[in-house]
Amino acid sequence: WHPVWSPDGEFIAYTAKDGGASDRDLNYEIFIVPAGGGEPRRISTFEGADNDPDWETRPSWSADSRRLVWVEGGEDKWFYYAPHQLAVADVATGEVTRPARIDRWFYYPKFAPDGSILALVEHDRDTWLARITAGGEIEYLTSGKRFGYDFAVAANGRVALLESDVSSPAEIFAMNSRRQLTHHNSWVADRTAGEVRDVSFESGGTDIHGYVTLPAGFDSSARYPLVVDIHGGPVYQHSHEFNLEARLYAAAGYAVLAVNPRGSSGRGSDFSRAIYADWGNLDAKDISAGITHAIESGLADPRRIGVVGWSYGGILTDYMIASDARIRAAISGAGVANVLATFG
Numbered sequence: 001w002h003p004v005w006s007p008d009g010e011f012i013a014y015t016a017k018d019g020g021a022s023d024r025d026l027n028y029e030i031f032i033v034p035a036g037g038g039e040p041r042r043i044s045t046f047e048g049a050d051n052d053p054d055w056e057t058r059p060s061w062s063a064d065s066r067r068l069v070w071v072e073g074g075e076d077k078w079f080y081y082a083p084h085q086l087a088v089a090d091v092a093t094g095e096v097t098r099p100a101r102i103d104r105w106f107y108y109p110k111f112a113p114d115g116s117i118l119a120l121v122e123h124d125r126d127t128w129l130a131r132i133t134a135g136g137e138i139e140y141l142t143s144g145k146r147f148g149y150d151f152a153v154a155a156n157g158r159v160a161l162l163e164s165d166v167s168s169p170a171e172i173f174a175m176n177s178r179r180q181l182t183h184h185n186s187w188v189a190d191r192t193a194g195e196v197r198d199v200s201f202e203s204g205g206t207d208i209h210g211y212v213t214l215p216a217g218f219d220s221s222a223r224y225p226l227v228v229d230i231h232g233g234p235v236y237q238h239s240h241e242f243n244l245e246a247r248l249y250a251a252a253g254y255a256v257l258a259v260n261p262r263g264s265s266g267r268g269s270d271f272s273r274a275i276y277a278d279w280g281n282l283d284a285k286d287i288s289a290g291i292t293h294a295i296e297s298g299l300a301d302p303r304r305i306g307v308v309g310w311s312y313g314g315i316l317t318d319y320m321i322a323s324d325a326r327i328r329a330a331i332s333g334a335g336v337a338n339v340l341a342t343f344g
Contacts, residue, residue, distance in 0.1 A: 002058040006065040010035055013059045013068055015051040025076050028052050030059055043089045045096050049073030062111040066091055069109045069117055080235045081273045099136040103268040108150055113157045120148045124209060124266045125240050129161055141175060147241035164241040166196040192216040194250050203289035210238060210259040213246040224255040226300035228287060230309030230316050234263040235272045257294055261286030280319035288324045302326060310334050
C-alpha cells in the first residue's frame with residue numbers, strides 16, 4: 001500500500017505485510033525498494049501496526065531522502081484503541097526513533113524542508129496542526145475550536161491546511177498568512193443557522209463532553225425534540241467541525257446532541273480503552289446520561305427522543321434502543337445487531 005518515491009528518485013517506500021499467509025494480526029511494516037529493482041528492505045522495527053492502510057496515511061521522506069516518518073500503533077492487542085504515534089527511521093543505519101510521544105493520536109506526518117515534522121494531533125473535540133522540532137518538542141500552529149482534516153507542504157516550506165469549524169465547511173488556508181484560499185462553501189452565509197454549544201456532564205464518575213446544535217431562532221423556554229448523533233469507530237469523536245447532518249436536523253426543528261462517550265478518541269488511551277471488549281455498556285450509559293442532561297437542562301422534550309448512528313454508531317444505536325426506554329425512534333445504519341455476525 002501507499003508507495004512513495006524518495007525525493008532523489010532512488011527508492012520507493014511503501015507499507016506491506018510480511019507475515020506469511022496469516023492475516024490474523026495488524027503487523028504492517030514499512031519497506032523500501034530500489035527504484036531500479038532489487039530486494040525490498042524492511043525499515044520499521046515494531047511488531048505491530050506500522051502505517052496500517054486503514055489510517056489512510058503514507059510514509060513521508062525527508063527532503064534529503066535520508067529519513068522516513070510514519071505513524072506507529074500500539075501493542076497489537078489494542079489495535080485501534082492505542083493512539084497512533086510518530087516513528088522516524090534513518091534509512092542508512094536503520095535506527096528508529098520515536099519523537100514527541102504523548103497520549104494523543106497523530107495523523108498524516110510529513111517532513112518539512114527544514115527537517116522538522118508536521119502532523120495533525122487530535123485532542124478533545126479538536127485536531128490541530130503541529131510542528132515537531134528536531135528535539136521532539138511540539139509547537140502547535142493552530143488552536144481553538146477547529147478541526148484540521150489534511151495539509152500539504154511545498155518545497156519552499158509553505159503549508160496549506162484543509163480545516164473546518166462548527167460554522168463553516170472545510171476550506172483550504174495558507175498557513176504562512178492564515179489566508180483563506182478557497183471559497184467552495186460560500187452558500188453557508190446565505191443560510192440561517194442555529195448556535196452550537198459545548199456540553200459536559202458526569203456519567204459514572206467520568207466527565208463526558210460533546211456539543212449540541214440548536215435550531216435557528218432557539219427559544220430557551222421551549223422544549224425541543226432531541227436527536228442524539230452517535231459517532232462510529234468506536235475510537236473516533238465528534239469534533240468542532242461543520243456537521244451537515246446535525247444542521248439538517250436542526251433546520252427541521254430538532255436539537256441535536258453529539259456525545260463523545262467513553263471509547264472515543266481525543267482524550268487518551270485510558271478513555272478509549274474503557275470499552276475494550278465491553279461494547280454497549282459504559283458508552284451506552286454515557287449516551288443515556290447525555291439524554292438525561294438534555295432533559296434536565298430544559299432543552300429536550302422527554303417524549304420525543306431519537307438516536308441515529310452509522311457503523312459502530314449503528315451498533316451503539318441498537319444497544320441504546322434495547323437499554324433506554326425513553327428513546328422513541330432510531331436510525332441504525334451499517335451496524336450489526338448480532339455480535340456473533342461480526343465475529344463471522
